[in-house]
Amino acid sequence: MLRSLLPALSLALVLIAIAWLNPRAISYFGFSLMLNLAIPIALATIAQMFVIAGNELDLSIGTFVGFVGCVTATWLKDAPLLGVVILLGSIGVYALLGALIHLRNLPSIVVTLGMSFVWQGMAILILPKPGGKAPDWLLALMAFKPPFIPFPIVAALLIAAVVHFGLMRTSYGVILRGSGGNSAALKRAGWSLLRTKIALFALTGLFGVLSGMALIGITTSADANIGNGYTLLSIAGVILGGGEFVGGRVSPIGAVIGALTLALAASPLLTFMHIPPDWQVAANGAILIIVLAARVLISRRER
Amino acid sequence: MPEANADIIMPDGAEKLFGAVSLDIIRLDGAEKHFGAVKALAGVDFSVRAGECVGLVGHNGAGKSTLMHMVAGTLAPDTGQIAVRGGVEASYSVPRAQQLGIRCVFQELSLCPNLSVAENTRINHASLNGFGWRRKAADLIAAKLDEIFPGHSISASDIVGDLSITSRQMVEVARAFTVTQEPLELVILDEPTSSLDAHTAGQLLAFVRRFVAAGKSCILISHVLGEVLGNADRIVVMRDGKVVAAGQADQFDRDRLVTAMGGAAAREKAAAEIASGKPEPGPLRVRARPARQQDGNELVARAGEIIGLAGLAGHGQTDLLLAIFAAASRARTGIEVTAPVALVAGDRQSDGIFPQWSIAENIGIRSLARLRNGLLISPQREAELAELWQRKIGIRTPDMNNNIFSLSGGNQQKALFARALGSDAKIVLMDDPMRGVDIGTKLEVYDLVREEARHGRTFLWYTTETEELDNCDHIYVFKNGRIVANLRRDELTEEKIIQSSFGEAA
Numbered sequence: 001m002l003r004s005l006l007p008a009l010s011l012a013l014v015l016i017a018i019a020w021l022n023p024r025a026i027s028y029f030g031f032s033l034m035l036n037l038a039i040p041i042a043l044a045t046i047a048q049m050f051v052i053a054g055n056e057l058d059l060s061i062g063t064f065v066g067f068v069g070c071v072t073a074t075w076l077k078d079a080p081l082l083g084v085v086i087l088l089g090s091i092g093v094y095a096l097l098g099a100l101i102h103l104r105n106l107p108s109i110v111v112t113l114g115m116s117f118v119w120q121g122m123a124i125l126i127l128p129k130p131g132g133k134a135p136d137w138l139l140a141l142m143a144f145k146p147p148f149i150p151f152p153i154v155a156a157l158l159i160a161a162v163v164h165f166g167l168m169r170t171s172y173g174v175i176l177r178g179s180g181g182n183s184a185a186l187k188r189a190g191w192s193l194l195r196t197k198i199a200l201f202a203l204t205g206l207f208g209v210l211s212g213m214a215l216i217g218i219t220t221s222a223d224a225n226i227g228n229g230y231t232l233l234s235i236a237g238v239i240l241g242g243g244e245f246v247g248g249r250v251s252p253i254g255a256v257i258g259a260l261t262l263a264l265a266a267s268p269l270l271t272f273m274h275i276p277p278d279w280q281v282a283a284n285g286a287i288l289i290i291v292l293a294a295r296v297l298i299s300r301r302e303r
Numbered sequence: 304m305p306e307a308n309a310d311i312i313m314p315d316g317a318e319k320l321f322g323a324v325s326l327d328i329i330r331l332d333g334a335e336k337h338f339g340a341v342k343a344l345a346g347v348d349f350s351v352r353a354g355e356c357v358g359l360v361g362h363n364g365a366g367k368s369t370l371m372h373m374v375a376g377t378l379a380p381d382t383g384q385i386a387v388r389g390g391v392e393a394s395y396s397v398p399r400a401q402q403l404g405i406r407c408v409f410q411e412l413s414l415c416p417n418l419s420v421a422e423n424t425r426i427n428h429a430s431l432n433g434f435g436w437r438r439k440a441a442d443l444i445a446a447k448l449d450e451i452f453p454g455h456s457i458s459a460s461d462i463v464g465d466l467s468i469t470s471r472q473m474v475e476v477a478r479a480f481t482v483t484q485e486p487l488e489l490v491i492l493d494e495p496t497s498s499l500d501a502h503t504a505g506q507l508l509a510f511v512r513r514f515v516a517a518g519k520s521c522i523l524i525s526h527v528l529g530e531v532l533g534n535a536d537r538i539v540v541m542r543d544g545k546v547v548a549a550g551q552a553d554q555f556d557r558d559r560l561v562t563a564m565g566g567a568a569a570r571e572k573a574a575a576e577i578a579s580g581k582p583e584p585g586p587l588r589v590r591a592r593p594a595r596q597q598d599g600n601e602l603v604a605r606a607g608e609i610i611g612l613a614g615l616a617g618h619g620q621t622d623l624l625l626a627i628f629a630a631a632s633r634a635r636t637g638i639e640v641t642a643p644v645a646l647v648a649g650d651r652q653s654d655g656i657f658p659q660w661s662i663a664e665n666i667g668i669r670s671l672a673r674l675r676n677g678l679l680i681s682p683q684r685e686a687e688l689a690e691l692w693q694r695k696i697g698i699r700t701p702d703m704n705n706n707i708f709s710l711s712g713g714n715q716q717k718a719l720f721a722r723a724l725g726s727d728a729k730i731v732l733m734d735d736p737m738r739g740v741d742i743g744t745k746l747e748v749y750d751l752v753r754e755e756a757r758h759g760r761t762f763l764w765y766t767t768e769t770e771e772l773d774n775c776d777h778i779y780v781f782k783n784g785r786i787v788a789n790l791r792r793d794e795l796t797e798e799k800i801i802q803s804s805f806g807e808a809a
Contacts, residue, residue, distance in 0.1 A: 177418060
């Protein structure tokens with residue numbers, strides 16, 4: 001019981017700390033600012049969650065987000081049709097990776113680690129120097145200001161709700177999660193494991209594309225290295241949100257909460273604590289270790 | 304039933320002569336299967352008719368599972384043919400078997416632990432989709448659980464991984480009997496009661512009889528020979544990949560089955576040996592009081608004793624064994640342990656075996672201190688230990704350096720026994736270790752346990768099979784985490800155990 005509340009609890013803890021350090025941050029404007037980058041992080045975390053649901057890991061999601069960002073800031077603006085084709089094609093590449101990993105029985109860590117260099121290289125080819133510009137419609141979308149509730153929170157709720165419905169409530173979502181729980185049983189029941197793996201990887205590609213586009217919509221221009229931190233952030237978000245590396249145990253709502261927690265803990269909290277920027281990355285890591293350790297301790301006690 | 308098989312029929316083609324073809328749900332002719340150099344099936348003829356329950360018995364490794372995988376469509380025979388309702392199936396497969404109404408409950412649990420009971424039901428029914436599928440799936444499985452196991456306490460929304468192994472097996476069995484679009488003609492039950500207690504096993508077998516009486520068919524594989532003798536219409540005995548005997552169930556009795564299977568009938572010997580009385584019990588080894596015990600009852604075990612832990616499955620026996628195991632390394636209130644302890648796990652796949660390791664390494668792990676040579680493990684001493692126990696307990700393998708999974712289930716369990724018995728442990732805890740193990744292996748292990756007890760070892764033995772309690776000197780019956788009865792062997796009867804297990808809610 002406590003275990004399923006843990007993601008929400010850690011988010012609440014971070015929020016309380018922020019409120020205590022800087023009460024003015026708890027406002028419409030404050031949240032819009034602090035959670036600015038939460039949308040792309042949440043989308044990347046959801047992307048990672050799909051492969052983890054199938055007992056795989058994607059070490060290329062960060063550079064993939066960077067690649068998508070470069071495509072978005074160049075082709076998607078200048079030649080929209082070509083941009084769309086490239087982005088759809090990259091989702092197709094993800095699907096093929098899933099097929100390759102299943103058919104050749106390769107470790108996904110190795111394949112996606114290799115792919116991370118491919119995406120990075122292509123991103124550098126597209127944008128050797130930081131630059132480009134996001135399409136206007138994307139800028140307008142990400143600058144949207146709904147009444148009362150800040151946009152990042154609306155977006156997070158929407159992402160969580162859609163993915164929760166798709167993966168946790170639909171009948172094919174059960175099959176996708178089952179492939180991580182007991183693939184032999186699924187095969188015996190007549191389901192194609194090739195198809196589930198392709199579906200999971202394609203979904204990862206899809207949400208990776210969404211993440212890259214959202215990121216460029218916020219930053220307005222791209223950089224080939226812009227998404228590099230997302231690989232570990234997305235894995236941490238899934239685990240923080242109650243997911244497990246094996247066994248098909250994932251939670252979309254938890255993953256989004258985990259991403260929000262990380263986004264808040266990453267920079268606003270540390271800035272308010274007057275931790276110099278030089279130390280923020282290390283402090284970030286320390287927070288991750290503490291939260292994940294708490295999770296392990298609590299789950300162990302409940303068992 | 305035709306008269307032709309009134310006697311036991313040897314399988315040299317004679318079986319083909321009886322039974323109208325149209326009545327056969329499934330028929331295999333001359334099925335052969337090789338795995339590398341191993342011949343798993345050597346030309347088997349096998350058939351199941353409508354409205355009959357076929358009992359299939361044989362040692363582990365006799366080829367039963369291979370045969371059943373063929374019936375279920377998960378394995379294709381190398382040679383031979385499969386016919387369903389008289390029509391020869393050229394490309395028989397799992398989807399085809401499901402279309403024809405043939406289902407299988409495999410021995411290893413095949414549920415997804417991360418999904419709920421209802422979601423696991425959905426996996427077996429492609430037609431459970433669209434709006435409201437969750438409701439439909441939940442109703443379907445709940446109704447079937449109610450029908451087979453009235454009084455069960457499983458909810459369709461429970462996550463399978465949180466259920467006990469008994470409940471999981473109940474869900475697995477009930478799921479196999481749920482019907483949506485595809486027909487249901489034949490269910491293969493491979494060791495369906497191995498994790499059930501006597502009460503739920505009885506419910507299941509009664510349901511199987513009703514199912515068969517309604518004109519459906521069933522293949523029942525069980526190592527509990529009484530279950531097969533009492534519930535099958537016809538019995539097929541396998542040995543070394545062949546059918547060695549087949550006939551009406553009333554043509555068989557226990558001894559005849561054991562003889563046909565090739566297991567030396569050692570039961571009389573066992574009984575005689577136990578009757579010959581025991582020397583005086585030695586010094587105290589274990590004194591333990593279950594955490595939830597309120598009265599003064601406690602478990603006492605002395606050197607040289609075999610103590611049985613009985614009662615319905617999951618009523619605190621395993622918990623007490625684990626508490627005793629923990630108490631051996633760190634003091635706990637209410638439990639006194641005076642000697643080193645070893646545990647033989649019941650769920651060998653998840654708690655017993657190191658899947659990547661060889662047989663010898665799996666045996667040696669409990670005795671590393673003795674196998675050490677300086678800082679390293681001496682491969683020679685490890686091999687010596689493994690060989691000693693290979694001989695002593697009869698592990699059937701050409702090479703103890705093979706991976707543990709090259710062994711059949713019964714031999715894997717023997718390796719786990721060798722791990723415990725080969726160690727310095729004076730107390731051996733056994734957590735229902737004989738689950739799904741063939742009778743030949745069981746009898747060998749019983750002998751070994753008694754012999755080791757004579758040499759002063761203490762055994763605490765949790766078992767769900769009442770027959771096994773015959774080997775014990777003293778039996779404690781558990782209910783709701785408490786000891787409710789304390790019987791000497793001469794007081795032991797099945798009625799007494801059932802009485803205590805179901806007795807007043809003390």
